[in-house]
Amino acid sequence: MILKADNMIKSFGNKNVLKGVSFSMDEGTVNGIAGENGSGKSTLLKILVGLWKADRGNLQINGKIGYCPQDPLIFPQLTVDEHFRYFAAAYGLKKHDWQHQREFLLEHLNFGQSRKDKVEILSGGTHQKLNLSLSLLHEPDLLILDEPYNGFDWETYLRFWEITAQLKQQGCSILIVTHLLNDRDRFDNIHNLKNGILE
Amino acid sequence: MTPDRITTSLFMILRMLLRRRIVLILLAVIPVVFFSVVAFTTPDRKVPFRLSSLDGNIFIAASEKQIALVFFAVAVAGFLMSFLAMNLIQKNSKINRRLILCGYHPLELLLSNLLALTLIIVLISVYVGLITSAFFHVSHPGLMIFSLALTGFVYGGYGLVVGSLVEGELEAILLIVLLANIDAGWLQNPIFYAEAQNQVIIHWLPAYFPSQSAIFAAFTDYSILRASLASLLYGSGFLAFSMLIFYLKMRIRK
Numbered sequence: 425m426i427l428k429a430d431n432m433i434k435s436f437g438n439k440n441v442l443k444g445v446s447f448s449m450d451e452g453t454v455n456g457i458a459g460e461n462g463s464g465k466s467t468l469l470k471i472l473v474g475l476w477k478a479d480r481g482n483l484q485i486n487g488k489i490g491y492c493p494q495d496p497l498i499f500p501q502l503t504v505d506e507h508f509r510y511f512a513a514a515y516g517l518k519k520h521d522w523q524h525q526r527e528f529l530l531e532h533l534n535f536g537q538s539r540k541d542k543v544e545i546l547s548g549g550t551h552q553k554l555n556l557s558l559s560l561l562h563e564p565d566l567l568i569l570d571e572p573y574n575g576f577d578w579e580t581y582l583r584f585w586e587i588t589a590q591l592k593q594q595g596c597s598i599l600i601v602t603h604l605l606n607d608r609d610r611f612d613n614i615h616n617l618k619n620g621i622l623e
Numbered sequence: 624m625t626p627d628r629i630t631t632s633l634f635m636i637l638r639m640l641l642r643r644r645i646v647l648i649l650l651a652v653i654p655v656v657f658f659s660v661v662a663f664t665t666p667d668r669k670v671p672f673r674l675s676s677l678d679g680n681i682f683i684a685a686s687e688k689q690i691a692l693v694f695f696a697v698a699v700a701g702f703l704m705s706f707l708a709m710n711l712i713q714k715n716s717k718i719n720r721r722l723i724l725c726g727y728h729p730l731e732l733l734l735s736n737l738l739a740l741t742l743i744i745v746l747i748s749v750y751v752g753l754i755t756s757a758f759f760h761v762s763h764p765g766l767m768i769f770s771l772a773l774t775g776f777v778y779g780g781y782g783l784v785v786g787s788l789v790e791g792e793l794e795a796i797l798l799i800v801l802l803a804n805i806d807a808g809w810l811q812n813p814i815f816y817a818e819a820q821n822q823v824i825i826h827w828l829p830a831y832f833p834s835q836s837a838i839f840a841a842f843t844d845y846s847i848l849r850a851s852l853a854s855l856l857y858g859s860g861f862l863a864f865s866m867l868i869f870y871l872k873m874r875i876r877k
Contacts, residue, residue, distance in 0.1 A: 473724060474875050497721040501642040502635060513631035514725035542642065562725075 425486065426451050426566050426597045427472075432481035434467050441467045442478070443620040449566070449613070454588060454598045458605045459617035468617065469570055469601050487565025494570040496555035500544035504535065504554055507543070508561060515562035522561055529557040532587055533580065548575040556584070560591075567591065567598045585610060624731050632727070632735035636711065640739065646707065650747070654699050654754055661691045662758065672813045675822060676835045676850055685842045689759045690813060693767075693841045696755045697834050698807040700771040701778035703747050705799045708740055708782030712869065713795055720873060729873040733866060740783075744775035755841075766840035766847055773854040774833035778803065780861025781829055787868035806830045813838060829857060 427449040434442040441464045449455050459465045470476040471483065473491040498507060505526075512522040530536035533553040538546055543554065552575040559567060573581055585607070588598055605614060616623040640646055665688040672690070673682050719732050752761075752768035761767045782799060789795040807830035809815065825831060836850035 475720070475724065491721075491724055493721065497718045499635070499639055499715070499718055501639040506635060506638065510631060510635050510722070511725055513628045514722045514727045516625075516628075516726055558725075 425449070425484075427486075427599070428482070428484045429472070430482040430484075432468070432471060432478040432483065434464075434471065434476070434478050441620050442471075444481070445617070445620070445622045446481075447615055447622055449597050449599060451565075451597055452592050452595045453612040454592055454610060455600070456605050456608075456611045456614040457599065457601045457617055457622070458603065458614065459601075460603060463617045464620040465601050465603070465617055466570075469568065472599070473568055485566060488562060490559040490562065490564030490567040492556050492559035492567070492569045492572055494574065496551040498543050498551060498554055498558070501542060503542050504530075504539045504546075504550075507554060507558060511558045511561050517562055525561055525563060526557075529560060533557060533583055549577055549580060552576060553580060560587075563594075563596075565596060567596055569598065569600045571602050572600060573602075624728055624734075628727060628731050629735050629738070632722075632732060633738050636735055636739040637742065639715075640707065640711065640743070643710075646710070649703060649706065650750070653703060654751055657695045657699050658692065658754055658758065661688060661695050665691045670814060674813065674835060674838060675826070676832075677845065683838075683842050686759075687814070689841070690838075692755055692758050693837050694812045694834065695808075696751050696767075696771060697774050697811065697830060697837050698803065700747055700751050700774040701807040701830055701833075702799070702803040704740075704744060704775040705778040705782035705785070705803060706796070707743055708779040709786035709795050709799055710782075711736060711739065712783055712786030712865070713789070713792065716872065720875075723873055723875055729870050732873065733869055737862075740779050744772050744779055748772040748775055761841050762843065763840045767837060769851070770833055770837035770840050770847060773836055773851060773858070774807070774830060776858040777829045777833055777854055777861065778807070780858045780865060783865035784861050784868070787865050787872065802829070807834070829861075832857060 425448055429448070430446050432442050432445045433440070445468060457465060457468065467476070471478050473489060502510065508522065508526045515522070530539060533556065535550050535553045538550055543551065556572060572584065576584060588610070591598060605611070608614060667686045667688050669684050670687050670690065671682040671684045673680060722732060723729055748768050748771035752764060752771050755761060755767065756764050781802065785795050785798050789798065806828040810825045810828060811830045811834040832850045832854040836847040836854060839845045839847045839850065
């Protein structure tokens, strides 16, 4: 089991946002958590990636996490290649380890032509590709994606699922948190989050 | 903490700063505009003034234009540094958190930001110091540059505090312009100061000690040691406070 969340509770003042969320994920599976705005998705996600701590409950993650935030958190003045270098340092990767993965991501997400360009001149779709690539650079065991398809064109969307299938084959587990789940047959498990309760 | 992570972050921060158009424009335009205004508008007549950090009634005589140049050099260094420091911390706050999630330690990012600021302080003080020296004979150019670096240190610390506490860019700029204008750009002018009704308030403002140090270095042979130590102490207070806020905001609650 790569992830096990047990009875997670989170409140802000009098508002109970998560009311005992429990779920688990196996290696090499694609999981979805869907929920409307205000259902507690963002809170759950922030707890899963380590930005916040639950008030109560247990969370167990066995392996490296890759986190792809909804809004691309990237530096406008740096180039695509510089981002890879910066994040490789963050992950503590050796040069020959991350360069191979960088080439793979640039090729498969089809933005190698922009590698020397500063992010500020690139399109929203390319921002999203870079955002996703940075979460995959260290070849995580668990990839957590927050509304990953925002800004993707159709071709990138298909390529995204190709990469997802490939990652799944390699044993990587994927968790997609979104307000709208399409292509339900691509998922192994789908949970609905409603008013802080996972159904 | 690894040196590789710190140096990678440092180079990225410097790249980002030097690629921001507004940074280059400010660096090029602000000193030129300030010094040109002084050069074209301030008279050359000699004015005797008393420095508050000197004991007794010791008067220094210097031309009004030269005094204004030194005083504006301090204001320029203070404004530029506080703006750049604020910009550096505030703009990257969310992305820095992502880097921390990916493995950076908050102290590694903090250290690289501080190293970047130190390099910029040196660059700005040398640049503004050389421009000042081009206008008139500064008694001790090296100490003058050092005094401007002290200004950069104190006001850079203030910029870090503002950047860590205030989320809106406009509000942060307002806070910086307000203090830099009132303090470094007005109250620390020795000619104004001599006639000020409440000099105690002026003593407690951030540009007080660096201004005293700069004026000593520009016009006298008096030691700048006391003013320098006080500036370092003042700047360290800002720095410690901003580091604490940065650390609290960046830590991950695992």
